[in-house]
Amino acid sequence: MNRSAVKIGISLIILLAMIPLYYFFNPAVAKEKASTSKNEKSELHAKASAAPKKQAEQKDAANESQKKDQEDITAANKNEETVKEESVTTETASSDVTKEIQRDFLVVIDPGHQRHANVGKEPVGPGAAETKMKVTGGTSGVATGKPEYQLALEASLILGELLEKQGVKVIYTRKTHDVNLSNKERAEFANQNRADLFIRIHADGSTDKSVSGLSVLTPAKNDPYTKAIYEESLKASQLILDETKKNTAVKVNGISYRSDLSGFNWSQVPSTLVEMGFMSNPVEDRNLSDPTYLTNLLTNVADGILQYASLKK
């Protein structure tokens, strides 16, 4: 044997030995690669599925809270009184505010008339064929020359302040003279705010200058539009009248039952109207423009309202 034959022999042996080695290592590498890519894939899959899972969780939470809200509404409808007294921790901030308003006694004060009358017509009550002027100009003081709409707002703001001092919630239908609010709209404002009492502030006028005195107007018993509010309105009207009678400086005439007033007929909440006195009477007109007399009188009106409010507690 020569040396080159030995070299070829060794080379062949090495080559032959590499064949199984190749097969041994190659499938292993391939298997490992496949397994790594599978791991990456499943990790990606996990990442991808995590997002929808999170969304699903949020959706569930949203559904849960919606369900809770619906339950709350149902509970509120079932028993408003009970819900009022219950803890409000699960409620939203806005419904807390609403409840706070409902918990307090709410008076809607309507200062009668406005700077410019609206001679347009509106039905005197829901479904009525008969119509009436939307809002009249009101009377004016024979001695002071003051228009009724001005006195009504002055008095309303004093009354509101007196009530607020006693913890009563007050909303006004108007705080300026330049509004366009019909009597129907004023009543609807009280309805929308679910007022515990709707009080309208006016002053009287007569062609007879000697006529004087305060009157409280209340819905009439035979009025088809105010059947639901007749009794409560009368209760409030009577209490206000009784308190004003205690004031020796004020002449008090009594209660007047009315079925012709749109401001009562459109109201779904207890309603009353104070005619503070006659602006056609020079003495009473001057008195009504005297802040001391007016505040004194309105203190009696406020006391009557507070007595009515105390019945509701």
Ligand SMILES: [Zn+2]
């Ligand atoms: Zn008036």
